[in-house]
Amino acid sequence: MIRDTVIEMLSDALRRAREDGALPPLEYQDPAVERPQNPEHGDYASSLPLKMARAARMSPMAIADILRERLPMREEIAAAAVAPPGFINFTLDTRWIMQQVGTVLSEGNDFGRGRSGAGVSVQVEFVSVNPTGPVHVGHGRGAVQGSAIANVLAASGYSVQREYYVNDAGSQMDAFFQSVHARYLQALGRDAAFPSEGYHGAYLVELGAQLAGEYGDRFAGAAGEESVREIGEIGMARMLDSIREDLERIDVRFDRWFSERSLFTDGTYEQALSRVESNGYTAEREGAVWFTGTELGDERDSVLVRRTGAPTYFASDIAYHYDKFLGRGYDRVINVWGADHQGHFPRMKAVVAALGVDPERLQFILVQLVTLRRGEEIVRVSKRTGDIITLSEVVSEVGPDACRYFFLARSADSQMDFDLDLARKEAPDNPVYYIQYAFARIASILRNARDGGIDPDDTTEDVDYDALTEEAEIRLMRTMLRFPEVVESAARNLEPHHLPHYAYELATAFHDFYTRHRVLGEAPRVTRARLRLAQAAGVVLRNALTLMGMSTPEQM
RNA sequence: GCCCCUGUAGCUCAGUGGAUAGAGCACCAGCCUCCGGAGCUGGGGGCCCGGGUUCGAGUCCCGGCAGGGGUACCA
Missing domain, CATH: 3.40.50.620 (HUPs)
Incomplete structure (x- = not known):
């Protein structure tokens, strides 16, 4: 990852500065490399000089100068500049950035994967x-x-x-078994007392009827423990099957x-x-x-x-x-x-x-818990009353991709509102469609290219990435290069909610590129390069969507 | 009472102690002789309150206030 390169450069500079006595020998400090939010501050920035200033008894600007002079050269980095009050800003080399189109394409599904957890x-x-x-x-x-x-x-x-x-195991299974048995008997028209601690949901009435239909009165004879257990086991297996099916719908x-x-x-x-x-x-x-x-x-x-x-x-x-x-x-x-x-x-x-x-x-x-709403009305989720909104219902209403996207986009530890009316009504306006539309557009361009006799997968032909000099092109590629860091950070912090936000940004970068520039029908050198760029964007979008468990439709 | 989570734009939410706090929706104003307009461009608006730590706090600490969850010989 490029971030690691920057960290290495700073660590090298720090070591050199200590060795030649320009900086006092201090204990190791994290180089504090971050992505500045203001693009004028470059692609990466370090506040190491600010953090070192006190212990070194030197001004941050002086430390920054000392470090900058000792930074080793790297092909990825075009410039490292000192900025007050004591930052060192690193800017990626534009030509290097565009060469990475080829890297993304050759890594394919592996682009974004890392090794930080290897062996664990x-x-x-x-x-x-x-x-x-x-x-x-x-x-x-x-x-x-x-x-x-x-x-x-x-x-x-x-x-x-x-x-x-x-x-x-445990007492709740006993209650469940008795509930199933009672519903089963009721379905057979027998008089059966429903356990007070039982599960009152309508789903068990259905299950009881289903079991009665399949097994007749086979488990109805002696109301002994045995028949309760037997029908209960069958009921539990059915429950697990339906749970598995519901979950598979959302991947x-x-x-x-x-x-x-x-x-x-x-x-x-x-x-x-x-x-x-x-x-x-x-x-x-x-x-x-x-x-x-x-x-x-x-x-x-x-x-x-x-x-x-x-x-x-x-x-x-x-x-x-x-x-x-x-x-x-x-x-x-x-x-x-x-x-x-x-x-x-x-x-x-x-x-x-x-x-x-x-x-x-x-x-x-x-x-955290989900508060379910239908417009202004709050839907209570309660197993006791049987008045529950199931995952299955939500998936049927908004679709599996939207369901995953919304659940993923909010950090786990904050409560969230899920407005079913809104999710359904605005489905076409959804971020989900925005992201997937970017992917579909890329697929469409590739289709058109093939129809026009250009094979986007032909790797024998050299592509001149220097043809990519437009701002929107560079911005798109910069966004793609962030992906491995997003994945790494999501894994390190166990915070997958960064993925959907990243995917959205990537889609934005692509839509922006798409509306400003044409891929097909330009000079062959440009068309070639832009085709690869679009293809690479598709690779990264697909990798991101796959990690999110969302589909990647080539047509919508 | 005690413990945990959360308070950021009208709404739903992002924001690894850094330099001018970001999106979407909603609202307003624009953009299609051209690869899919489910798109693009521009605009207004915001860190719950009070202390503290720090060169620097939306972010860390303490105290409030507000919302939610937990506090069983239930799971």
């Missing part, structure tokens, strides 16, 4: 909706965020595993669906708890087993095993994280959780520490 395994766990009901919009946001985080990590060289934790897929129940059948649960116990973080009180998280900085101790002998969901989580770190040995684990679980974060950090694992290896992404 990371697990991203997200969605993990209880298999007791459909995925609603709030879950959809977490799904989109989680999948995009996994995508940018993979693009940065990490070995990524995408996982869905299936809560198929969310998993490497593994991890069963909570398996933790109890394969011995993980016992191993995990005995490790916490042998490390001295359990205590028996009032007939229950507690995790003494307060010793590790948690707010309060928590129950692991109830007085009844049944483990809490928290005990499952300990076993699950034991498996993540000590069983499967991921270097990093990222949990994308909804805001309604935020109270659980510090406890899980404490648990990981209690297992003897560095808690820094566990990170949480807090995905």
Whole structure:
């Protein structure tokens, strides 16, 4: 990345200045390279002199001059200028910039990929909706965020595993099984009491009817535990199928669906708890087993095993994280959780520490809640009443691409409004279409070129990129060159919301170029070069959209 | 009460401690003999309040105010 080049140049200059005594020997400082917002300040800028001034007991301008004189030359950089009060501004060489059209094209799908995560395994766990009901919009946001985080990590060289934790154990499953059984019996015309803690959603009435239609009264005979369990298992499998289908519509897929129940059948649960116990973080009180998280900085101790002998969901989580770190040995684990679980974060950090694992290896992404609106009216999301807006409904209304774009464009930790009326009404005006339209326009130009007997993919012919000298052309290419840095930064900060904003900017740069200049029908030398430029823009747009999980339509 | 997240333009949102705070929508005014006008150009408007740290604060710290979430032997 070019940014790394600039950092290298500064580090070299700093070392030389120390060696020849122009600057005092100070401890290492980050060269503080950033992208200035004002284009007059160049492509990159460093405020290192300002930061060093105090410790060096010198004026920032003097330090800047000393460093600038010692900067090694690089072909990418045309100029490095000192600017008050003590910046060093770097400007890319225009001809070098345009040569990069060829680089982008030859790297193709790999353009934007990095190696910062090479050799590191990371697990991203997200969605993990209880298999007791459909995925609603709030879950959809977490799904989109989680999948995009996994995508940018993979693009940065990490070995990524995408996982869905299936809560198929515990008391809520019992309630679900009984609910399914009751709806099933009701569908058969039997008198069945609905459990008070049951799931009242209409989707279970449908499921009950469906199961009744398929299985008749096979599970209706004895109202014993067995038939409840059997029909319940079938119901859960159906729920999971529909959850998987809903998520696939928005390009969310998993490497593994991890069963909570398996933790109890394969011995993980016992191993995990005995490790916490042998490390001295359990205590028996009032007939229950507690995790003494307060010793590790948690707010309060928590129950692991109830007085009844049944483990809490928290005990499952300990076993699950034991498996993540000590069983499967991921270097990093990222949990994308909804805001309604935020109270659980510090406890899980404490648990990981209690297992003897560095808690820094566990990170949480807090995905804030989605407020759903239809115009002025706020739509309440409640599983109890069954009055829920499902992800599936939203996707049907606004389409998968718009759904992903909107969920991705807002940072995870701020609450967002999702106005269904607006999203639907303004669909043609959407940023989504703006970006995809840029891609379609490029595809159209390439089609026209082929019709006119020019093969854009013919790499045997030399292209003279010096033919690209227009401002809009350079601006477009500059924007493309930022892409690897956007990906890297999204991965480093686990902030995928930069991607849609970048894609929008890139589309703008292309639309601007497109309206100012013609590609086809110019002098052959110019047409050749512009065709490649447009093609390269298409490559970067496609790479960006792919990371976002959005489609790349060649025609709209 | 305590803990967490958020307060930036009329609305929805960006903004790795840097140099004149950006988009979209909405509003107003312009641009099609030419590769797709789902496009382009221009305009008005903004950092919740008060302290502090810093050469420099929308960004960090403290205290308010406001909105949301959490605070179970539920998940």
